[in-house]
Amino acid sequence: MSTETATADINAIHEIVATVERAQQAKDAEGFLKLFHPDALWTTAHGKVLIGFDAIAEFTRAVLPNAVFEGPVTYEAVHVQFLRPDVAAVKVRQVYHSPDGDTEGAPLYVMTKGEDGRWLLHACQNTQVKTD
Template structure:
């Protein structure tokens, strides 16, 4: 495994742009924009533990839960860790924060986005959305 041959800064910038697009699509409740970020064979485990296999299942779930998702607030998404497994595969940790409309923090998540680079574009390929629970 080597990542020496990639422009790490440029790839991290491109990955950050995908996470920003996730945030933008979620805030706009734009299912099409959100789904366009996924590999066709992506897998996703929701924060509630539901396993979704492929973009069709992700689409069905997203179209059921995204409309109205911002009625009580909004979420921010901040990538804070990127590890290249190969030049075309990255593990991306995201700080997810949920705020009410008074900008008060309500809860947090800690997703792991497994991303692959396909035809020059980073896509969400294997992802786990995990809530942060205070112990």
């Protein structure tokens, strides 16, 4: 993988994470769902396992529009590790900002690059960070 290609892919991956943030903040289920591979799997921060796009879509459409956030939620890709040129493990820092203090999540997104060059969420685990 050339340096130029790696830089373009890292920028594209950062943009996917930024789109996750925008979709979450806007409670935009459809915008969020556009980021997933058809064969994706997702595990929520509370351990609910969703296998396949249909399960992810059903859960997201039921939960995200009614989600209650006491402040903004931010997402930052803090590390990108290419497993292959078309597969990346992405460590994300997720922060729920609220008047009572911030809480964090530490998602891991395994993303794949399709033949069209688009990166998609493929296998994701969201983990709540305990501070106790």
